[in-house]
Amino acid sequence: MASNYLRDDERIVRFVPWSKLRRDEDDNVIGVLPQAFELRADEDYLSATWCEYYNGTDSEQLRCAIEAIRNSDLTVGPKARFAVGVVGEIRAIVEAPQAAKKLRIIHEPEDDNPAHAAVRHWPREDLGVLELLASSVWSTNFDAQSANNLPTSGCSVSARGAGTA
Numbered sequence: 001m002a003s004n005y006l007r008d009d010e011r012i013v014r015f016v017p018w019s020k021l022r023r024d025e026d027d028n029v030i031g032v033l034p035q036a037f038e039l040r041a042d043e044d045y046l047s048a049t050w051c052e053y054y055n056g057t058d059s060e061q062l063r064c065a066i067e068a069i070r071n072s073d074l075t076v077g078p079k080a081r082f083a084v085g086v087v088g089e090i091r092a093i094v095e096a097p098q099a100a101k102k103l104r105i106i107h108e109p110e111d112d113n114p115a116h117a118a119v120r121h122w123p124r125e126d127l128g129v130l131e132l133l134a135s136s137v138w139s140t141n142f143d144a145q146s147a148n149n150l151p152t153s154g155c156s157v158s159a160r161g162a163g164t165a
Helices: 058-070 088-096 127-135 144-147
Strands: 011-016 020-024 028-034 045-050 081-086 104-107 116-120 140-141
Touching: 011 058, 011 088, 011 104, 028 058, 028 081, 028 127, 028 140, 045 058, 081 088, 088 104
Parallel strands: none
Antiparallel strands: 011 045, 011 081, 020 028, 045 116, 081 140, 104 116
């Protein structure tokens, strides 16, 4: 099957554990730390989940993507968050430096997450870019309760998710 590159108007969700959330002195979450977007030494790409893989309204697609993360092999703690970013906005920041490689965001399903997306050519050691991403285009995030309040749907695969559109 041909690669299914995500479009600039589509959204991806990144699981953010409690330890990578920006908090105030009272432990209230006020954002996401740039470390939530750092690659580990053994990683070649940033993992995320593609919302438009699913049918439904924007909110239903987001809920399905969050449920895909929850149902994956990741351990999602009760204080974790789900950060949402728009592909084109992420691409604009990462590709802004002159030496940056073209970002590739590709649907690469995994056994435990059929909506998995690989964000390839991710900046490995540019904390400034990661900070900008965390504080701007990936600043919208949902806690467990907010995610649970999103409308549900059958989470059927969209034609685009199936690679037929």
